Amino acid sequence: MGKDWLFGKPNIFLLFLFLLPGNTSPTTEPQYMVLLPFLIHTDAPEKVCVQLTHLNESVTLSATLEYQGENRSLIDDVVSEKDIFTCIPFSLPKSNSTSVAFLTVMVKGETQQFRSRKSVLVKNSESLVFVQTDKPIYKPGQTGTGNWVDVDSDSKKMSGLHSSEDSYFH
Structure with missing residues (x-):
């Protein structure tokens, strides 16, 4: 009966363990x-x-x-x-x-x-340039267009649409 009472039924002893004061005082040092x-x-x-x-x-x-x-x-x-x-x-x-x-x-x-x-x-702040082309791969001699977005450190965006005759894409 002693073991069953400790572990099988609600244990008031464990409840009192949780209520015991520990080191719960908040620090008051600056x-x-x-x-x-x-x-x-x-x-x-x-x-x-x-x-x-x-x-x-x-x-x-x-x-x-x-x-x-x-x-x-x-x-x-x-x-x-x-x-x-x-x-x-x-x-x-x-x-x-x-x-x-x-x-x-x-x-x-x-x-x-x-x-x-x-x-x-x-x-120093750097700007980023993102380029999106109209095709994933170009064959030699093909022309295409690309959108570009230039983002500087202040998140100011400048964007445009260019054909491949205006710019050279790598």
Whole structure:
């Protein structure tokens, strides 16, 4: 009867195990998180996001972007809310080559300080060209038409219809 009672019928003992308090106290220590893409395109809108939680004092939030030997301040604000999530938009000018930029986020208060410095890759934006022809395969000497769509980094589309006499398709 003892074994059947434990496993065969509703067990109040198991119910009490689920109700016992465990380590369920939420963390109340201040925390931060910085979100940014690992690849930033030039001449395109980008953003970095910062989340601060469980703040117990007013803090100064600052973000600085180091790019091509210059420091650009993205934000320098006093935060007095306990929890905050903010995104900071920015864009970078074109460069001669692919390079690395550094983003430094600082959170300073009287009793707490966070600092995060991340490197990101910066590349020039590229445009894509999609070509659709009227035939899957051309024989030598055949003419045909093709639609093309040119999409740049800002998702601006330019399209047209060309005959094979206007353009050379590979």
